[in-house]
Amino acid sequence: MDVANQVSFLVIGGGIGGLTAALSIAKCGKSVHVLEQAPQFGEIGAGLQLAPNAMRVLSKLGLEDVIRECAVFPKRLVLMDAMRGGELSSLDLGEKFRTRYGQPYAVMHRSDLHAILLEACRDSEQVTLLTDKRVTDVENLEDCVRVTCADGSVYEAMAAVGADGLWSTTRQLFSDDQPICSQYVAYRGTIPTEEILQYARLDDVVMWIGPNLHFVQYPVRRKELFNQVAVFKSTRYRVDSDDWGTPEELDAVFDQCFPAVANAAKYMQRHRRWPMYDREPLDNWTSGRLTLLGDAAHPMLQYIAQGACQAIEDGACLALQISRCGEDIDAALAAYQAERTVRTARVQRTARLFGDIIHTEDEATRILRNAFMQKRTADDFGAVDWLYAPGVPVHQ
Numbered sequence: 244m245d246v247a248n249q250v251s252f253l254v255i256g257g258g259i260g261g262l263t264a265a266l267s268i269a270k271c272g273k274s275v276h277v278l279e280q281a282p283q284f285g286e287i288g289a290g291l292q293l294a295p296n297a298m299r300v301l302s303k304l305g306l307e308d309v310i311r312e313c314a315v316f317p318k319r320l321v322l323m324d325a326m327r328g329g330e331l332s333s334l335d336l337g338e339k340f341r342t343r344y345g346q347p348y349a350v351m352h353r354s355d356l357h358a359i360l361l362e363a364c365r366d367s368e369q370v371t372l373l374t375d376k377r378v379t380d381v382e383n384l385e386d387c388v389r390v391t392c393a394d395g396s397v398y399e400a401m402a403a404v405g406a407d408g409l410w411s412t413t414r415q416l417f418s419d420d421q422p423i424c425s426q427y428v429a430y431r432g433t434i435p436t437e438e439i440l441q442y443a444r445l446d447d448v449v450m451w452i453g454p455n456l457h458f459v460q461y462p463v464r465r466k467e468l469f470n471q472v473a474v475f476k477s478t479r480y481r482v483d484s485d486d487w488g489t490p491e492e493l494d495a496v497f498d499q500c501f502p503a504v505a506n507a508a509k510y511m512q513r514h515r516r517w518p519m520y521d522r523e524p525l526d527n528w529t530s531g532r533l534t535l536l537g538d539a540a541h542p543m544l545q546y547i548a549q550g551a552c553q554a555i556e557d558g559a560c561l562a563l564q565i566s567r568c569g570e571d572i573d574a575a576l577a578a579y580q581a582e583r584t585v586r587t588a589r590v591q592r593t594a595r596l597f598g599d600i601i602h603t604e605d606e607a608t609r610i611l612r613n614a615f616m617q618k619r620t621a622d623d624f625g626a627v628d629w630l631y632a633p634g635v636p637v638h639q
Contacts, residue, residue, distance in 0.1 A: 246397070250276045250371075252565075253390055253403040255378050255413055257284045259353070260537030260554030261406035262360035266304055267562035269369035276398065277364070278376035278390070280407075286357035289431040290463050290470030292448065293351065295344035295631045297552035300559040302346060309359050314351040315462050318446045322601075322616060325453035328501040332616035333447075339622055344631045350448060350470070352433065352463045353551075381405075381413055383531030402532045402572050404561065406554070409520055411539035417528055422520035425544060425598070426480040427455075428488030429519055432512035433468040442507040443469050451504050452601040454609075456496055457546075458504050473497060473511050474519070474545075476602065488516050519544055521595065524588035529580045532572060536561065541587035546598040549590050549630070557583055590630070 252268055254261045257279035265275045293301070293314070301310060320334040334340075336348045364370040380391040381403065388403045405413025409422055436443055448461040455476035463470050475496045479487035490513040497508035521544050528535040537554030561579045568575035603609055624631075 247389060247399040248276075248397065250274065250398055250400045252276070253278060253388070253398055253400040254406055255381075255390065255403060256406035256408060256537075256539070257281075257361075257372065257374075258286065258406065258408060258537070258554075259357055259360060259551050260558060261404070262357070262364055263300070263304075263555045264404055264406060264536055264558035264561055265370050266360060266363050266367065267300075267558045268565060269364070269367045270304065271562050271566040272369070273565065274369045274371070276371045276373060276400070278378060278392065278398075279372070279374050280377040282375055284357075284361050284372065284374065286354045288353040289433050290459075290461060290472070291351055291353040291356055291551055292461075292548035293349040293356070294548065294552050294627075295341075295346035295348060295633075297555045298346035298349055299344075299633060300555045303559070304363065306359055306363060310349065310351065310356070313355045313359075313464055314349040315464075315466055316347045316349055317448045317461060319448070319621065320348070321444075321447045321449045323449055323451045324613070325451035325456060325458060325500045325504050328503065331452070331613055332619060333621045334624070334627070335621040340624065343624060345633055348448075350461045350463055352468065352470070355464060356551075378407070378412055381416060381533055383533060386532075388532040400532070402534070402565075402576060404534055404536050405539045406536045407539050409538045409542045411535070413533065414528075414535060414539050416530055416533065417535070418525060420522055422522055422542065424480070424482075425476075425519045425521070427474055427476050427519040427544075427598075427602075429517040429545070430473045430490075430493055430511045430513065430515075431471070431517060433463060433470045434510055434512075436462060436466055436469045439469050439507065439510055442503055442510075445469075450601075451500070453500060454604045455602050456500070457601055458497070458500070458508065460507065471507060471511060473508050488518060490516075521591060524584070524591050526584065527580070528584070529576045532576070534561070534576045534579060540583070541591055543587075543591040544594040544598055546594045546601065547590070547630075549594065553587050553590055557587075 251274040254265045254277045268275045322331040377393040382389045390398045451458040459472040477488040528540045536557040564575040564578040
């Protein structure tokens with residue numbers, strides 16, 4: 244067996260959640276090695292929404308100023324009727340919102356946030372970033388965890404964090420479950436704002452909702468780019484086929500929408516589609532000196548824009564427990580799991596429920612939904628207090 248590299252903490256996966264965890268642990272004075280399986284660190288995708296619960300963590304990490312240089316701070320979250328047009332509901336993100344939650348609501352390009360986190364990790368003497376490290380085996384030993392990579396390198400650490408995403412290898416040590424396909428597919432992309440000014444609303448995050456579909460729009464990168472996400476349920480979905488959710492279906496579905504949506508959808512990039520998955524919540528994601536984080540622990544549907552936010556929360560919570568528990572790593576991992584499993588399970592289930600509500604095909608349900616939404620005021624924050632407010636008990 245190859246001689247093991249002795250390290251303090253390992254993070255398996257260099258995405259937004261993994262880098263947040265590494266930076267948070269480093270801020271506690273602990274050294275961290277990040278193992279990324281790709282040849283270089285990077286992030287794919289398009290826009291990203293950062294609610295106050297995530298911004299709170301990023302601010303404590305000292306990243307608020309650099310985020311402000313490239314993020315956009317919308318004035319409202321708006322729900323629109325994708326079939327008939329017209330506003331259904333909104334949430335005011337102005338002064339009252341910021342005062343209540345202590346942080347703004349931000350939107351930015353995923354790659355911008357990843358680059359900010361990566362640069363902060365590179366600037367830290369406590370973080371070591373390693374690429375081309377595909378993990379093939381994780382083994383709990385008596386007082387450490389041994390991680391083996393495909394290149395033959397071996398690491399022994401006080402603890403390891405599996406932050407390797409939806410198709411996590413490390414999750415297999417806890418569960419033989421598989422990702423659950425929602426039968427929905429997303430097309431994502433950004434385009435220069437000037438190319439779509441006639442359809443762009445630059446002060447809001449807009450979600451157009453309709454039967455089995457929704458369409459999201461908001462500006463990113465100082466409003467230089469306009470982010471769009473088209474999501475729909477495919478009638479061609481088959482478990483044993485990849486021929487579903489095609490660009491042809493995309494066009495057919497959104498051509499039936501309100502003209503502003505139908506026309507904006509024509510600007511969607513079609514070279515890649517994202518099938519939408521989640522998993523059932525896990526009661527346990529810690530074994531010995533290995534724990535999970537982000538999508539490896541609690542993959543969720545994107546309908547309430549909390550996937551990255553919850554991964555960011557995970558990283559901060561893990562570091563806090565490591566700091567509190569000192570050398571008692573077992574206690575730190577147990578406390579981290581106890582704090583996070585209930586909250587993240589609620590977010591997972593809420594995302595599913597919200598998807599059912601906004602995508603409902605039933606006309607009577609839509610009428611009741613719309614009537615309820617139109618009655619609430621833009622400064623009614625009751626529905627999001629549990630998610631955004633600081634100091635809210637996680638077991639609420």
